[in-house]
Amino acid sequence: MSSSRQTEWLVVDADARVIGMVSVTDFGPKPATHARPPVVGGMATPFGIYLTTGSIRAGANDLALVATGALLFGLFLVAVLATESLGSWVKAYHLPLFWRDTFYQGLPVALFLLGLRSLPLAGTHAAEHKVVHALERSEPLEPEVVARMPRVHPRCGTNLAVGLSLLVGIAGAPWVQNFEIRLVTAAIVTLFFWKPLGNLAQFFVTTKPPNRRQIANGIAVAQALLKTYRETGYEPTSAFRRLLMSGLLQVSAGATLAFVLGRLILAQFGIAIEL
Template structure:
């Protein structure tokens, strides 16, 4: 056996010490984050898988990564920035769309999205909770609980609604492929598509789980924010969002490190993933594996029927 085969077997077998990896689904593909770089894999309309990568910020060397509460915000902004870049690039690869948007168009799209999110998931629940509180003579505490329930309901309905579109269902399948691949990798098994297919499409560090935890934590944080006018409440909720995000990240981080107890704590968020993921095909798992290989900069399984590996195992 040559040295390349030895290296690949070590990386795909149980002997390797696994490091945490993460990712997200994109259009017809998957984005993965390794210790030192991001890996993107997208399947083109002709069936070929296109791979790309770029350097990642080393979190362990960052001062902000060591600061509880703050590191959650840093990671969120990093994921938003990289996620938008990956989505745009995946659309170009998968759909053959070579047109690029101008900085002004991009800024307008982001501004519109932020206004829509604040309007639907912040302002609307506050307003409806205010009306409901007046109608049923609710205390401020119960108004906050009602507001949180409305926000959670809107979020679940939104995800369920977009899941009715075929294009979004395809993204959810790649989301499932991403989770299966990470679960198999962290379990230390041989990373063949067939093995990966046997793993769960649910993962405790999922970003959608994080968003549901944000909704739950917001009920508590907003309850201690005090009382005021309707406009004041909306402004306070926007200002307190970083606090909610920071607390939510620390909960996810702590719960994912204590295994069985963590799964009990995160049960509502984990159950929510049955909406945001679908069972993938083996071809979609192949794309997720390609993205992880690109992120780790090494092959994970032999595609050549026992012959020598090349740099990316193709």
């Protein structure tokens, strides 16, 4: 049974009973293994990628997160203003009420999504997803490896936004007078379609193929996060700290600030719009 090419051997006791197996790799040095956080969250900002484990963070700072909220609201405001500028065209054609409502409610969303897809932020968003996939799969943080990771991530906020839009849109639309029927239908449709539609929205709207610079930024931020994680280890975190680390409060603050400033600026020009 012996062979110069044999790489594995059975281990037996004094009674010739098999008690284990060894291979050539057991006699050499083991590759270094480094702890990685099991779950990583993140956000894309105009100034780079933000990553967090819920207790530690790396990458973009709080001002960048605030700027993200301001940018998103500013983009939506531009979409609303563009829609309002086409209002005279809609009135000239005397469209039925249903189509007018569809125009004023649907076009701002469509323009917002098109604008979002065209911004570099969509590429940064994709790079963030890719590097999070690499971290959670314990893949090497190398450009070629990270670039192969999926652009779609199951925990992306896009999925939640799509789910909420489905629930509110179907329940609020007057397609049936009975509100209970609308609500139950909305809940069922949302339950089955929020993830598939959210994944499609991620792929076609909120992300686009990242460039090398965006991938490199994601890797650098991930390496910084891992360095801190290995130095501090796992730390129990309160719910409030997790919320603060998520970046949602900072983004909301930026959107609120942009809303207030936008209303003030529009008021100076005598422009009144519904937001």
